[in-house]
Amino acid sequence: MSSDTKFHVHHDAPEVVGRRERLGVRILIVADGSFLFAMIFTYFYLRNLNVNDGWIPKGGHTFSAASGWMSILPLVVAAIVHKFGQRNIKQIGNFSIITLLAYLYGAYYQFHQMSNMPFIVKDTHAFEGSYASTWVLIAGANMFHYILAAFIALGLVIRARRASVDPTLEKWRMRTASSWFTWIAIAGVICAVTTSMI
Amino acid sequence: MTTLSQQVSNRPIPNPKKSLITRLNMGTGLIVGIAFALATYYSMQTTLDDATLNFQRNNQVLLATMFMWSIGFLVGIGAFIGPFRWLIGKDLTAEEQLYLAGDGQGIKRYFKYCTDHKVVGIQYLWGVIAMLAVGGSMAMMIRTQLAQPGAKFITPSIYNSLVGLHGITMIVAMIIVATGPFGNFIMPIMIGAADMAFPRLNALSWWVLFTAIPVLCSAWFLGGIPTGWTAYAPLSVQAGPGMNAFIATIIIFAVSTAVAGANITATVISMRAKGMTWNRVPIFVIGATISVALAVPAFPTFMVAMIQTAMDRTFLTGFFDSNVGGSGWLYAHLFWIMGHPEVYVILLPGVAILMEIVPVFVRKPLFSYTAAVVGFAGIAGLSVLVWAHHMYMSGWLPMLNGPFMVTTEMISIPTGLIFLVILGTLWNGKPWLKVPMLGVYAFLWNMLIGGITGLYLSDVPADNYLHGSMYVTAHFHYTLMGAALTGAVAGLSYWYPKMTGRMLNERAGYISFWFVQIGFQILYLGMFIAGAEGQPRRVSDYAQMYANSNRISTFGAYLIGTGFIVLLWAVIHSWRNGVIAPMNPWGAKTLEWTVPYPVPLVNFDTPPVVTSDPYGYGKAVK
Amino acid sequence: MSDHNDVHLEPTPGERFSKFLKRGDIRETLAWAAFYTAVFVVLGAYFYPKWMPTVMSTDMKAIERLMVVFTFISAPVCGFVMSIFTQTLRHRHKGDTPPPDGPMIRNNRLGVAVFSGVASLLTLTAVIYGLIELNSSAEAATKDAPNALVVEVTGNQWVWSFNYxxxxxxxxxxxxxxxxxxIFRITSADVNHSFWPVQLGVKADANHLATTLAQTTPTKLGTIDVKCAELCGLYHAYMETSGEVMTVSDFNNWVTAQGGHSA
Structure with missing residues (x-):
């Protein structure tokens, strides 16, 4: 009944392997969640402590809340597109292209933001205050999410175009990817909510 | 519709004998890693022009070099072949996967990206032994310097580096000392699995960790670290180039821990043998799993703290610089949110090994399995709520000292359950005092002392006096070394026959045990006295009044050193010349003793079916 | 067996308990437990006062008392653990073959409950005692604040300086x-330090651009050793100074000699 899969060294069924991999991804999401927690903790700790009035020093610069939301919007779009793609597994390749483009655009947007940070003191290259420090940390983590997600989306695009990869058998890989895509979208929203409270 | 196996067999299978994966090993890893590192170093050096930014620039170059070494090594050893082949839609074939598992490659597979969990276990074992040897040698140098007041054996600068590097080397070694070798080699067999859930991630966790070792060693050539293993900011932000090695090590190690933790947890949850319900899982597996599952969320906060330190050092952010709105307290929080769960990450697997050993050597069932599980889970659960007891004196928010004192002292209740399980199993038994069993007794005494001194330290008024003194050092060595390391050494002598096919030299085992344990009591008795007398920790020199207690301590340290040298000799000698071990030398009932040596690639010829827990020893009582 | 006999054979809890106490193994355990408890009580009462330096303040007195009391609280636990430790070692199995099977005791709910209950009670005692001490030192601080002498302590790599x-x-x-x-108002000019006048039983970290408070009342004349208890770089070990608890007139003389105006 259950297909003996040669592609897995111990010949487990695809569904079993899929369940296991989703479990693994979810545990790694816990680790990433803890990373996120540490960043959010940093943000609010330094914001409320406001040591020496250094959160945003007098005359300091900030990003607007909207720009924070813009930088995570592609994460949300991609996650939703991927969900629809899962329902229409034959077309997953086309959906994955949209996902991939969204991630690439997001990465570009994030990079653009980071190379135009307003709060770097001109002559010393130092960051103005702890808001600036925390912002660049969160943006960097977001960038990491984009790059990793783009890699996965690229894989899905390529694999959907190869004859040797059967999308109906790959369903569990879509679900595994979906776990990660959904998580980074949630993480992105949490980051945007946080950075909205300047 | 064609079946999957037909589809697969229709596909052309590349011959792995000709493919890239057969050519890659540790050597290619070293070559590519060093090439990446050199390329990064020299290409970034040439752009080093602005003299005012030298400190930042230098840190950028060193950190980038270290990370590129790590990535280069992993590229060179073939860690990314799997993901890359997935990316381009040419998944690894069964034949290639068998090759990666080291099928029929003899000793060479230990130097390759080998996915067999037994190979990874042995790799971890030697990695841990090497780290403990290095960390132990540092401890000997520290104690030599402290043998008498005013000693000039080493300079204060080297002394501070020794203290920090001894600390971090030992912490890293102790985190993996049980879950590395035994969690990888023994644990999958114990639960009746053919392999780990993610074999390639398993190899990745080891080789990532491996790349951290040269990085950590490079701290010596970059001027050492002045901060101790806690690396408190702002001292760490101002520290010299050696600090980069520390930062890179922690970040690399955090990746390894997350990967290993996800792997072990997923394996235990999803790969148990048929019939192995949760109340039939061997207690070592429970303890090790709770430990790594606790490490998964704990380590990223340390990683964030280290990334922030690195950013302060390289890009002039101000996380820990009070002049621009940062705070050293932030570091302390992030560090200890990792730090306190982490000590239980170290302790639990060691205790769980001993719990696995007691029933076998007393021939009685494990007393109250439920209490053991509740104890482990209670410790793990509470451990995330106690971090600020390391910060009573920091002044961050004194009114929260009371609540943190309560949560901390609560931990003694689940710890009591752990004791109860071991004592209940011993109760009215006739223990067979083989080397592994001696470890149980050593644990009882050491953990008793470690636990009770922890009670004083958890109390805010008492901590007013004891915080930052030698008393703290003695306390946590009692728990981490006296309990956790004792458990790991007991586990080594217990599972040695299964891992090497030979018995560990018994006489050497006894000699080592007594040297280590007696030396241990002497060393830390001296240190408790020095701490109570008021000697701060991490000092390279001290006043005349502490001379006696320190002399006692140094004497004890040398005894421990002697004991471990004997053990190291025994491990190496018995590996080649030991008595051939029978399949089940201790008469234990867990599954790992039902497989022969060498353990077959898929562990079991026919997957085992479990019908009871492995503690059915003893005769029924009325 | 008749119903009558059955009723008669069912022992009351009290009878079961006294029968339990008459068992040889229980008696042995209790005897050892009592012995070790006594040993720990004596050691606790003797050693901490012996090891710890001269008590020179109210806080140091509280700390020393607390160390002794906590040892007493934990002594029964030590007694219990060491009792079974000793007892099983005395009955150890000798030889190269595994020992004979022991009794198959998988659980004992009453035993676990009693143990957990007692352990929780002891922990609770320690917690409450600690909270009371914490509270009383905080109360004393509030009460003493108006007429207290303020000393500003600054940690600097690697010296302490004091400003009155x-x-x-x-x-x-x-x-x-x-x-x-x-009242000590503690701060740092650079990295973290920890201000530790040993004999006063006070400790508080010195943080850059932040002030931490600590307070006590010196109660005995004598020398104070001041140390740094937080690793602060190269010469951390040598970041120490000393001081003295003086009579009021001696102190005023010292202040005048330093060019200050006496209080």
Missing amino acids: PSLGVESNMLNLPIDRPV
């Missing part, structure tokens, strides 16, 4: 008048 703002004195020695409450 009300007296106009700056010094590298920590001199204090006896029996007058003192």
Whole structure:
């Protein structure tokens, strides 16, 4: 009944392997969640402590809340597109292209933001205050999410175009990817909510 | 519709004998890693022009070099072949996967990206032994310097580096000392699995960790670290180039821990043998799993703290610089949110090994399995709520000292359950005092002392006096070394026959045990006295009044050193010349003793079916 | 067997308990437990007062008392653990073959419940005792605050300096008048330090651009060793100074000699 899969060294069924991999991804999401927690903790700790009035020093610069939301919007779009793609597994390749483009655009947007940070003191290259420090940390983590997600989306695009990869058998890989895509979208929203409270 | 196996067999299978994966090993890893590192170093050096930014620039170059070494090594050893082949839609074939598992490659597979969990276990074992040897040698140098007041054996600068590097080397070694070798080699067999859930991630966790070792060693050539293993900011932000090695090590190690933790947890949850319900899982597996599952969320906060330190050092952010709105307290929080769960990450697997050993050597069932599980889970659960007891004196928010004192002292209740399980199993038994069993007794005494001194330290008024003194050092060595390391050494002598096919030299085992344990009591008795007398920790020199207690301590340290040298000799000698071990030398009932040596690639010829827990020893009582 | 006999054979809890106490193994355990408890009580009462330095303040007195009391609280636990430790070692199995099977005791709910209950009670005692001590030292601090002597302590790599703002004195020695409450306002000029006047039983970290508070009342004349208890770089070990708890007149003389105005 259950297909003996040669592609897995111990010949487990695809569904079993899929369940296991989703479990693994979810545990790694816990680790990433803890990373996120540490960043959010940093943000609010330094914001409320406001040591020496250094959160945003007098005359300091900030990003607007909207720009924070813009930088995570592609994460949300991609996650939703991927969900629809899962329902229409034959077309997953086309959906994955949209996902991939969204991630690439997001990465570009994030990079653009980071190379135009307003709060770097001109002559010393130092960051103005702890808001600036925390912002660049969160943006960097977001960038990491984009790059990793783009890699996965690229894989899905390529694999959907190869004859040797059967999308109906790959369903569990879509679900595994979906776990990660959904998580980074949630993480992105949490980051945007946080950075909205300047 | 064609079946999957037909589809697969229709596909052309590349011959792995000709493919890239057969050519890659540790050597290619070293070559590519060093090439990446050199390329990064020299290409970034040439752009080093602005003299005012030298400190930042230098840190950028060193950190980038270290990370590129790590990535280069992993590229060179073939860690990314799997993901890359997935990316381009040419998944690894069964034949290639068998090759990666080291099928029929003899000793060479230990130097390759080998996915067999037994190979990874042995790799971890030697990695841990090497780290403990290095960390132990540092401890000997520290104690030599402290043998008498005013000693000039080493300079204060080297002394501070020794203290920090001894600390971090030992912490890293102790985190993996049980879950590395035994969690990888023994644990999958114990639960009746053919392999780990993610074999390639398993190899990745080891080789990532491996790349951290040269990085950590490079701290010596970059001027050492002045901060101790806690690396408190702002001292760490101002520290010299050696600090980069520390930062890179922690970040690399955090990746390894997350990967290993996800792997072990997923394996235990999803790969148990048929019939192995949760109340039939061997207690070592429970303890090790709770430990790594606790490490998964704990380590990223340390990683964030280290990334922030690195950013302060390289890009002039101000996380820990009070002049621009940062705070050293932030570091302390992030560090200890990792730090306190982490000590239980170290302790639990060691205790769980001993719990696995007691029933076998007393021939009685494990007393109250439920209490053991509740104890482990209670410790793990509470451990995330106690971090600020390391910060009573920091002044961050004194009114929260009371609540943190309560949560901390609560931990003694689940710890009591752990004791109860071991004592209940011993109760009215006739223990067979083989080397592994001696470890149980050593644990009882050491953990008793470690636990009770922890009670004083958890109390805010008492901590007013004891915080930052030698008393703290003695306390946590009692728990981490006296309990956790004792458990790991007991586990080594217990599972040695299964891992090497030979018995560990018994006489050497006894000699080592007594040297280590007696030396241990002497060393830390001296240190408790020095701490109570008021000697701060991490000092390279001290006043005349502490001379006696320190002399006692140094004497004890040398005894421990002697004991471990004997053990190291025994491990190496018995590996080649030991008595051939029978399949089940201790008469234990867990599954790992039902497989022969060498353990077959898929562990079991026919997957085992479990019908009871492995503690059915003893005769029924009325 | 008749019903009558069955009823008769069912022992009351009290009878079961006294029968339990008459068992040889239980008696042995209890005897060892009592012995070890006594040993730990004696060691606790003797050693901490012996090891710890001269008590020179109210806080140090509380700390020393607390160490002794906590040892007493934990002594029964030590007694219990060491009792089974000793007892099983005395009955150890000798030989190269595994020992015979022991009794198959998988659980004992009553035993686990009693043990957990007692352990929780002991922990609770320790917690409550600690909270009371914490509270009383906080109360004393509030009460003493108005007439306290304020000392500003600054940690600097690698020296301590003390400023007495009300007296106009700056010094590298920590001199204090006896029996007058003192408030330390602690800060750092660079990295983290930890201010530790050993005999006063006070400790508080010195953080850059932040002030931490600590207070106590010196109660005994004598020398104070001041140390740094937080690794602060190269010469951390040598970041120490000393001071003295003086009589009020000696203290005033010292202040005048330093160019300050006496309080």
